Amino acid sequence: MVQIHPYINFKGTCEEAFKFYQSVLGGEIPYIGRYKDMPPSEDAHAMGEVDGEKIMHMSLHVSKDTVLMGSDIGGEWAKHSVEGNNVQLSINALSEDDAKKIFNGLSAGGRVTMQMEKTFWGALFGMFTDKFGINWMVNYDYNQQPK
Incomplete structure (x- = not known):
């Protein structure tokens, strides 16, 4: 059976939010990936030092079956993100x-x-x-x- 998890986008506060959620909900954060860790791409713009520290992906395993996932967004994606539409459903x-x-x-x-x-x-x-x-x-x- 597939799993469906919430995926939340932030405008630079993903890590802070997830540490807050962890302090309330408990659980483990097994992975934090930053944009600076991405391999270079021919069509990607050079990542600034500040943007490189933003979160590309992280997850909070709240229980065996529940994982909250998220990332920081920027550039063109940020223009379309407003409170209320910054959540996706992620299917594994x-x-x-x-x-x-x-x-x-x-x-x-x-x-x-x-x-x-x-x-x-x-x-x-x-x-x-x-x-x-x-x-x-x-x-x-x-x-x-x-x-």
Whole structure:
């Protein structure tokens, strides 16, 4: 069965927010990835020192089945982020085929913001807004961890 987790975007306060959430909810933060840790890309702009410290991805494992995920956003993405629409639903698929099926099915009639593609972090990943205005992320990790 797939898992669906909330994914929250912030404008530079992701790490502070997650440490606050952890202080209230408990749980573990197993990963904090910063933009400066991303491999260089031909089409990416040079990352400034301040932007490089922002959070590319982090997660708070609140329980065995609940993970709160988030990142800081900037540039073009920040223009479209306002309070209330800064949350996406993130689906972790069980196979590459499931990820593609879910992505293609739920994005039908909507707007794809990032095509499904293999990523540097070892996953197949894509993002879209469905025809009802809900923001989604679909992820399949190639190195699945046994549950």
